[in-house]
Amino acid sequence: xxxxxEAYRPAIPAILRGIVTAAAVTLISMLIxxxxxxxxxxxxxxxxxxxMQITGLAAVFLxxxxxxxxxxxxxxxxxxxxxxIYTLAMVFTGFMITPDYTVGTKTLITLxxxxxxxxxxxxxxxxxx
Numbered sequence: 001x002x003x004x005x006e007a008y009r010p011a012i013p014a015i016l017r018g019i020v021t022a023a024a025v026t027l028i029s030m031l032i033x034x035x036x037x038x039x040x041x042x043x044x045x046x047x048x049x050x051x052m053q054i055t056g057l058a059a060v061f062l063x064x065x066x067x068x069x070x071x072x073x074x075x076x077x078x079x080x081x082x083x084x085i086y087t088l089a090m091v092f093t094g095f096m097i098t099p100d101y102t103v104g105t106k107t108l109i110t111l112x113x114x115x116x117x118x119x120x121x122x123x124x125x126x127x128x129x
Contacts, residue, residue: 011071011078018067018082023089025059049106053113060086060117068125079122083114 033051037043063086064079071078087110094101 011067011074011081014067014071015078015081015085017070018063018065018078019085019089020063021066022059022063022082022086025062026055029055029058053110056086056090056110057113057117060114061121064118064121065125065128066121068122069128071126073126075122075124075126076119077122079118079120079125080115081118082122083116083118084111086118087111087114 033048033055037048060083064075064082067078067082068075090110091101091103091107
């Protein structure tokens with residue numbers, strides 16, 4: 001049984017740490033992808049989209065893993081929070097960068113991928129000792 005301090009440890013700092021981790025993983029991954037696309041042979045739009053989905057999934061998974069491990073409880077909620085906030089931040093960034101950005105099927109797929117990655121990372125993170 002956990003003591004009172006551990007049982008009621010707030011999850012918000014853990015979620016914030018998870019979001020920062022996800023953002024850092026995204027920035028590093030996107031830099032690598034940009035270098036590969038710049039110096040590699042021609043890449044298709046589908047390849048770029050696939051790379052973004054994989055990068056997003058990895059970022060949310062690692063961020064949620066961090067949030068779950070740091071909170072020590074409610075990994076599902078922590079992971080979902082990281083995934084949702086990450087996706088909203090990406091959509092907001094899309095609106096800021098591209099004025100004609102629209103929310104469509106690809107955005108919904110990104111949301112689903114982020115939520116699944118968040119759930120998995122959060123649940124596994126809670127169980128890391």
